[in-house]
Amino acid sequence: MANILLSTLANYWKTVSDWVKGTDTTSAPKVTASIVGSLASGVTDALPVQLSGSIIARTSPVPVQTVGNTYIIDTLANAVSVAAGGKTDDLDLGLTNEREAWVLVSIDKQPWTLAGGHLLYPLSDGGAYAFYPIRNNQTTTHSITGPCFTFYMGTYVPETLGQTPATLKEAKEFKMPYRSGIKIKVVNGHATDTATITVKILRIWG
Protein backbone atom coordinates (compact mmCIF):
# COMPACT_ATOMS: atom_id res chain seq x y z
CA MET A 1 0.00 0.00 0.00
CA ALA A 2 1.29 3.43 -0.95
CA ASN A 3 0.47 6.71 0.64
CA ILE A 4 -0.30 9.58 -1.69
CA LEU A 5 -1.19 13.05 -0.77
CA LEU A 6 -4.60 14.21 -1.84
CA SER A 7 -3.01 17.34 -3.32
CA THR A 8 -0.74 15.19 -5.50
CA LEU A 9 -3.72 13.14 -6.70
CA ALA A 10 -5.60 16.35 -7.51
CA ASN A 11 -2.67 17.60 -9.56
CA TYR A 12 -2.58 14.33 -11.56
CA TRP A 13 -6.29 14.62 -12.40
CA LYS A 14 -5.82 18.24 -13.43
CA THR A 15 -3.00 17.29 -15.77
CA VAL A 16 -5.16 14.65 -17.43
CA SER A 17 -8.06 17.05 -17.64
CA ASP A 18 -5.94 19.78 -19.20
CA TRP A 19 -4.60 17.32 -21.77
CA VAL A 20 -8.04 16.04 -22.70
CA LYS A 21 -9.31 19.60 -23.03
CA GLY A 22 -6.27 20.57 -25.06
CA THR A 23 -5.11 23.24 -22.73
CA ASP A 24 -1.95 21.29 -21.89
CA THR A 25 0.16 20.52 -24.89
CA THR A 26 3.27 19.46 -23.10
CA SER A 27 2.11 16.28 -21.47
CA ALA A 28 2.60 13.28 -23.76
CA PRO A 29 -0.40 10.94 -23.72
CA LYS A 30 0.22 7.28 -23.01
CA VAL A 31 -2.25 6.22 -25.67
CA THR A 32 -2.04 7.35 -29.23
CA ALA A 33 -5.00 7.63 -31.48
CA SER A 34 -5.13 7.72 -35.25
CA ILE A 35 -7.83 8.62 -37.65
CA VAL A 36 -8.76 5.84 -40.09
CA GLY A 37 -9.57 7.36 -43.45
CA SER A 38 -10.13 10.99 -44.16
CA LEU A 39 -11.71 13.27 -46.65
CA ALA A 40 -9.50 14.88 -49.23
CA SER A 41 -8.40 18.28 -48.16
CA GLY A 42 -10.48 21.08 -49.52
CA VAL A 43 -13.66 19.02 -49.73
CA THR A 44 -16.46 21.02 -48.34
CA ASP A 45 -19.51 19.61 -50.17
CA ALA A 46 -21.25 16.36 -49.42
CA LEU A 47 -20.25 13.55 -51.78
CA PRO A 48 -23.07 12.17 -53.98
CA VAL A 49 -23.95 8.62 -53.07
CA GLN A 50 -25.98 6.20 -55.24
CA LEU A 51 -27.55 3.75 -52.83
CA SER A 52 -29.69 1.57 -55.07
CA GLY A 53 -32.10 1.64 -57.95
CA SER A 54 -31.59 3.35 -61.26
CA ILE A 55 -30.81 6.94 -62.03
CA ILE A 56 -32.55 6.48 -65.38
CA ALA A 57 -36.23 7.23 -65.49
CA ARG A 58 -38.42 4.22 -66.10
CA THR A 59 -39.72 5.71 -69.33
CA SER A 60 -36.27 6.43 -70.72
CA PRO A 61 -34.25 4.04 -72.86
CA VAL A 62 -31.18 2.57 -71.24
CA PRO A 63 -28.05 3.70 -73.04
CA VAL A 64 -26.06 0.73 -74.31
CA GLN A 65 -22.71 0.83 -75.94
CA THR A 66 -22.15 -1.91 -78.50
CA VAL A 67 -18.91 -2.82 -80.13
CA GLY A 68 -19.15 -4.26 -83.65
CA ASN A 69 -22.10 -6.21 -85.03
CA THR A 70 -24.34 -8.53 -83.13
CA TYR A 71 -26.05 -11.39 -84.88
CA ILE A 72 -28.26 -14.36 -84.17
CA ILE A 73 -29.17 -17.34 -86.33
CA ASP A 74 -32.60 -18.85 -85.65
CA THR A 75 -33.97 -22.02 -87.18
CA LEU A 76 -37.45 -21.49 -88.64
CA ALA A 77 -37.90 -24.96 -90.18
CA ASN A 78 -35.83 -27.95 -89.09
CA ALA A 79 -35.50 -30.52 -91.88
CA VAL A 80 -39.16 -30.48 -92.89
CA SER A 81 -40.25 -32.93 -95.59
CA VAL A 82 -42.23 -31.27 -98.36
CA ALA A 83 -43.99 -33.35 -101.00
CA ALA A 84 -43.50 -32.68 -104.71
CA GLY A 85 -45.28 -29.47 -105.63
CA GLY A 86 -45.93 -28.66 -101.99
CA LYS A 87 -44.68 -25.95 -99.66
CA THR A 88 -43.50 -25.49 -96.12
CA ASP A 89 -45.88 -24.19 -93.50
CA ASP A 90 -45.91 -20.42 -93.22
CA LEU A 91 -42.80 -19.38 -91.31
CA ASP A 92 -42.80 -16.18 -89.27
CA LEU A 93 -39.56 -14.27 -89.73
CA GLY A 94 -39.98 -12.82 -86.24
CA LEU A 95 -38.50 -9.49 -87.30
CA THR A 96 -38.03 -6.64 -84.83
CA ASN A 97 -35.42 -3.93 -85.25
CA GLU A 98 -32.73 -5.80 -87.12
CA ARG A 99 -30.50 -3.79 -89.38
CA GLU A 100 -30.45 -6.70 -91.83
CA ALA A 101 -32.18 -10.05 -92.15
CA TRP A 102 -31.03 -12.90 -94.38
CA VAL A 103 -32.99 -16.07 -95.11
CA LEU A 104 -30.85 -19.21 -95.34
CA VAL A 105 -32.36 -22.14 -97.24
CA SER A 106 -30.96 -25.66 -97.32
CA ILE A 107 -32.82 -27.94 -99.74
CA ASP A 108 -32.01 -31.20 -101.50
CA LYS A 109 -34.33 -30.89 -104.52
CA GLN A 110 -34.82 -28.33 -107.25
CA PRO A 111 -36.40 -26.22 -108.57
CA TRP A 112 -37.62 -24.31 -105.54
CA THR A 113 -39.03 -20.88 -104.75
CA LEU A 114 -38.72 -18.57 -101.76
CA ALA A 115 -41.76 -16.34 -101.30
CA GLY A 116 -42.91 -14.07 -98.55
CA GLY A 117 -44.74 -11.03 -97.33
CA HIS A 118 -43.60 -7.45 -97.07
CA LEU A 119 -44.28 -4.14 -95.38
CA LEU A 120 -47.88 -3.73 -96.53
CA TYR A 121 -48.76 -7.39 -97.10
CA PRO A 122 -47.26 -9.74 -94.53
CA LEU A 123 -48.63 -13.07 -95.80
CA SER A 124 -46.42 -15.73 -97.36
CA ASP A 125 -48.00 -15.49 -100.80
CA GLY A 126 -46.62 -11.98 -101.25
CA GLY A 127 -44.29 -13.22 -103.98
CA ALA A 128 -40.53 -13.60 -104.45
CA TYR A 129 -39.69 -9.95 -105.00
CA ALA A 130 -39.14 -8.86 -101.42
CA PHE A 131 -35.88 -10.80 -101.56
CA TYR A 132 -32.56 -10.24 -103.21
CA PRO A 133 -31.61 -12.15 -105.25
CA ILE A 134 -35.02 -13.34 -106.34
CA ARG A 135 -35.35 -17.09 -105.70
CA ASN A 136 -38.02 -18.04 -108.18
CA ASN A 137 -37.74 -21.61 -109.53
CA GLN A 138 -34.18 -21.74 -108.30
CA THR A 139 -32.32 -24.62 -109.96
CA THR A 140 -29.67 -25.21 -107.32
CA THR A 141 -29.68 -27.43 -104.24
CA HIS A 142 -28.00 -26.44 -100.99
CA SER A 143 -26.51 -28.47 -98.17
CA ILE A 144 -26.87 -27.61 -94.51
CA THR A 145 -23.32 -26.27 -94.43
CA GLY A 146 -23.76 -24.29 -97.65
CA PRO A 147 -27.26 -22.79 -97.50
CA CYS A 148 -28.58 -20.32 -100.02
CA PHE A 149 -28.31 -16.81 -98.55
CA THR A 150 -31.02 -14.33 -99.55
CA PHE A 151 -31.32 -10.74 -98.36
CA TYR A 152 -34.76 -9.63 -97.19
CA MET A 153 -35.57 -6.09 -98.35
CA GLY A 154 -38.77 -5.67 -96.38
CA THR A 155 -40.84 -4.51 -99.32
CA TYR A 156 -41.94 -5.69 -102.75
CA VAL A 157 -39.37 -3.49 -104.42
CA PRO A 158 -40.39 -3.66 -108.10
CA GLU A 159 -43.92 -2.54 -107.24
CA THR A 160 -43.14 0.05 -104.62
CA LEU A 161 -40.15 1.60 -106.33
CA GLY A 162 -40.73 0.62 -109.94
CA GLN A 163 -37.35 -1.00 -110.37
CA THR A 164 -35.50 -4.16 -109.51
CA PRO A 165 -32.19 -3.91 -107.67
CA ALA A 166 -29.27 -5.04 -109.81
CA THR A 167 -26.78 -5.50 -106.99
CA LEU A 168 -26.75 -6.29 -103.31
CA LYS A 169 -25.66 -2.72 -102.68
CA GLU A 170 -28.78 -1.45 -104.44
CA ALA A 171 -30.94 -3.97 -102.60
CA LYS A 172 -29.65 -2.66 -99.28
CA GLU A 173 -30.33 0.90 -100.41
CA PHE A 174 -33.91 -0.09 -101.27
CA LYS A 175 -34.45 -1.80 -97.95
CA MET A 176 -37.51 -0.63 -96.02
CA PRO A 177 -38.05 -0.84 -92.26
CA TYR A 178 -38.88 -4.33 -91.11
CA ARG A 179 -42.21 -5.07 -89.52
CA SER A 180 -43.37 -7.90 -87.35
CA GLY A 181 -45.57 -10.72 -88.59
CA ILE A 182 -43.89 -11.29 -91.94
CA LYS A 183 -44.48 -14.84 -93.19
CA ILE A 184 -42.41 -16.73 -95.74
CA LYS A 185 -42.57 -20.15 -97.36
CA VAL A 186 -40.40 -22.38 -99.52
CA VAL A 187 -42.05 -24.21 -102.39
CA ASN A 188 -40.76 -27.57 -103.62
CA GLY A 189 -41.00 -27.36 -107.39
CA HIS A 190 -39.78 -30.88 -108.07
CA ALA A 191 -42.24 -32.89 -110.14
CA THR A 192 -42.06 -36.16 -108.21
CA ASP A 193 -39.72 -36.15 -105.21
CA THR A 194 -40.09 -35.08 -101.59
CA ALA A 195 -37.72 -32.29 -100.62
CA THR A 196 -35.96 -31.88 -97.28
CA ILE A 197 -35.90 -28.22 -96.32
CA THR A 198 -34.23 -26.33 -93.47
CA VAL A 199 -34.84 -22.59 -93.22
CA LYS A 200 -32.87 -20.31 -90.93
CA ILE A 201 -32.78 -16.56 -90.47
CA LEU A 202 -29.62 -14.57 -89.86
CA ARG A 203 -30.45 -11.43 -87.88
CA ILE A 204 -27.89 -8.65 -87.79
CA TRP A 205 -27.82 -5.61 -85.53
CA GLY A 206 -25.30 -2.85 -85.17
Added chain:
Amino acid sequence: MTDDRKQEIITALQGIYDGFEPSEEEPEITMFGLISRYNSTGQNTELIGGQWVVANCPEPLCSLPS
Protein backbone atom coordinates in the same frame (compact mmCIF):
# COMPACT_ATOMS: atom_id res chain seq x y z
CA MET B 1 -49.45 -43.39 -86.49
CA THR B 2 -49.31 -46.77 -84.80
CA ASP B 3 -46.59 -47.68 -82.35
CA ASP B 4 -45.32 -50.36 -84.72
CA ARG B 5 -44.94 -47.86 -87.53
CA LYS B 6 -43.29 -45.39 -85.17
CA GLN B 7 -40.74 -48.00 -84.13
CA GLU B 8 -40.20 -48.95 -87.76
CA ILE B 9 -39.32 -45.35 -88.58
CA ILE B 10 -37.04 -45.01 -85.56
CA THR B 11 -35.22 -48.19 -86.55
CA ALA B 12 -34.75 -46.88 -90.10
CA LEU B 13 -33.44 -43.54 -88.84
CA GLN B 14 -31.10 -45.25 -86.39
CA GLY B 15 -29.76 -47.34 -89.25
CA ILE B 16 -29.05 -44.20 -91.25
CA TYR B 17 -27.31 -42.61 -88.26
CA ASP B 18 -25.19 -45.71 -87.57
CA GLY B 19 -24.17 -45.98 -91.22
CA PHE B 20 -23.15 -42.34 -91.62
CA GLU B 21 -19.58 -41.72 -92.70
CA PRO B 22 -18.19 -38.20 -92.27
CA SER B 23 -16.78 -36.46 -95.31
CA GLU B 24 -15.22 -33.12 -96.08
CA GLU B 25 -18.55 -31.83 -97.35
CA GLU B 26 -20.48 -33.33 -94.43
CA PRO B 27 -18.24 -33.63 -91.37
CA GLU B 28 -21.08 -34.56 -89.05
CA ILE B 29 -24.61 -35.83 -89.49
CA THR B 30 -27.28 -33.22 -88.93
CA MET B 31 -31.05 -33.38 -88.80
CA PHE B 32 -31.10 -32.22 -92.41
CA GLY B 33 -28.71 -35.00 -93.42
CA LEU B 34 -30.72 -37.63 -91.55
CA ILE B 35 -34.09 -36.65 -93.00
CA SER B 36 -32.70 -36.13 -96.49
CA ARG B 37 -31.31 -39.67 -96.49
CA TYR B 38 -34.58 -41.02 -95.12
CA ASN B 39 -36.54 -39.19 -97.82
CA SER B 40 -34.31 -40.68 -100.51
CA THR B 41 -35.41 -44.19 -99.45
CA GLY B 42 -38.94 -43.38 -100.53
CA GLN B 43 -40.28 -44.72 -97.22
CA ASN B 44 -41.28 -41.36 -95.73
CA THR B 45 -44.97 -41.61 -96.58
CA GLU B 46 -45.90 -39.69 -93.42
CA LEU B 47 -43.52 -36.84 -94.37
CA ILE B 48 -41.91 -36.76 -90.95
CA GLY B 49 -39.25 -34.15 -90.39
CA GLY B 50 -36.88 -32.86 -87.77
CA GLN B 51 -39.65 -31.89 -85.38
CA TRP B 52 -40.96 -35.48 -85.37
CA VAL B 53 -37.49 -36.83 -84.68
CA VAL B 54 -36.98 -34.44 -81.76
CA ALA B 55 -40.34 -35.42 -80.28
CA ASN B 56 -40.20 -39.19 -80.81
CA CYS B 57 -36.68 -40.49 -81.15
CA PRO B 58 -34.15 -41.38 -78.48
CA GLU B 59 -30.66 -39.99 -78.20
CA PRO B 60 -28.63 -39.23 -80.15
CA LEU B 61 -31.21 -38.76 -82.93
CA CYS B 62 -33.32 -36.23 -81.02
CA SER B 63 -30.29 -34.02 -80.37
CA LEU B 64 -28.89 -33.79 -83.87
CA PRO B 65 -27.94 -30.22 -84.83
CA SER B 66 -30.39 -28.39 -87.05
